[in-house]
Amino acid sequence: MDCDCEIIHHDVVNNVRKRILNEKILLLMADFYKALSDSTRMKIIDVLYEGELCVCDISSLINMTKSATSHQLKYLKDMNLIKSRKQGKEVFYSLADKHVIQVFEISKLHILEDRNEKNC
Amino acid sequence: MDCDCEIIHHDVVNNVRKRILNEKILLLMADFYKALSDSTRMKIIDVLYEGELCVCDISSLINMTKSATSHQLKYLKDMNLIKSRKQGKEVFYSLADKHVIQVFEISKLHILEDRNEKNC
DNA sequence: TTGACAGTTGAATAGATATTCAACTATAAT
DNA sequence: ATTATAGTTGAATATCTATTCAACTGTCAA
Numbered sequence: 001m002d003c004d005c006e007i008i009h010h011d012v013v014n015n016v017r018k019r020i021l022n023e024k025i026l027l028l029m030a031d032f033y034k035a036l037s038d039s040t041r042m043k044i045i046d047v048l049y050e051g052e053l054c055v056c057d058i059s060s061l062i063n064m065t066k067s068a069t070s071h072q073l074k075y076l077k078d079m080n081l082i083k084s085r086k087q088g089k090e091v092f093y094s095l096a097d098k099h100v101i102q103v104f105e106i107s108k109l110h111i112l113e114d115r116n117e118k119n120c
Numbered sequence: 121m122d123c124d125c126e127i128i129h130h131d132v133v134n135n136v137r138k139r140i141l142n143e144k145i146l147l148l149m150a151d152f153y154k155a156l157s158d159s160t161r162m163k164i165i166d167v168l169y170e171g172e173l174c175v176c177d178i179s180s181l182i183n184m185t186k187s188a189t190s191h192q193l194k195y196l197k198d199m200n201l202i203k204s205r206k207q208g209k210e211v212f213y214s215l216a217d218k219h220v221i222q223v224f225e226i227s228k229l230h231i232l233e234d235r236n237e238k239n240c
Numbered sequence: 241t242t243g244a245c246a247g248t249t250g251a252a253t254a255g256a257t258a259t260t261c262a263a264c265t266a267t268a269a270t
Numbered sequence: 271a272t273t274a275t276a277g278t279t280g281a282a283t284a285t286c287t288a289t290t291c292a293a294c295t296g297t298c299a300a
Binding site: 054055056066067069070071073074086088089090091 | 275277278279
C-alpha cells in the first residue's frame, strides 16, 4: 500500500501537498460520485428530474422490479441525493438539492461535447 | 429484469417518458461518475488540480505504488478526465477539461454544506 | 552495451456491489 | 377481519473492480 518510488520534483510536490484536500472529504466526495456511478441510479435521477414520483411509477419508467428500485432508492436517500414523502400506501421520491441537478447538467454536457468531438 | 408492478399515475408518467434521456447517454454519464467514484482516483484529481505531475510524484502524494497509480491513471485517461505528455523518461499527467474541475467543485460544496448542516 | 530508472501491463486475488428472491410491514378497501 | 396493494428488507449470488505482483518497454547515463 506504500509508495514504492522517490519524489522527483520536490518543490512542486511540496506546493501541492500544502493545499491537498482532507482525506476524509475526498472519500465523501468519491462516495457522492459512487451514488451516481450506476446506470439504474442515473435513470432514477433522470426520471425524478422534474418532480416527485412513487416507487411503482419509477419502476415502470426505468423497467426494473420494485425491489431492485427500492434498494437503489434507499441508497440514494442514504446518500442525501433524494428525499421521500409518504402519502397513504405510496411513497413519493424527489431530488434532494440543487447540487444533484448541477452535477447532472455538467456531466451531460461533458458527454454530449465528447460525442460531438468524435462525431458519434 | 422486467418491472413487476403497474403504473399508478399514467398522466405524470407519460409526461416524464416524453423527456427521458437516451439510455446510452445515461450510461455514459454513469461511467463518467464511476471514474470519480473511487477515493484513489479522487486523490489523483485533487493533486492534479493546479497543474501537471509525473507518475512518481503522484504516487508519493497519494501514497500508492507506481503500479496501482499507473492503472488508475490509465483508467482516468481512457475516460478523458486527464491527459498526458511524455518528456524523456517521465510522463506528466494533467486534468483534461473544465468539466472535471466544475464537477469537483460542486461535489466539494455538496459535502461541505452537508457537514455543516450536521455539525461534523 | 550495460545498468538504472520511469512507467506500463496482464493475470490473479480479494473485496465490493447490483439484482433476485422470498418474506415481511403498512395502509386502504370490501 | 380479510384481502389486496405499495413498498421495504436481508440474505444469497453473480458480477465487477482495485490492488498486488512480476515481468515488461523505453529512455538516459556511464
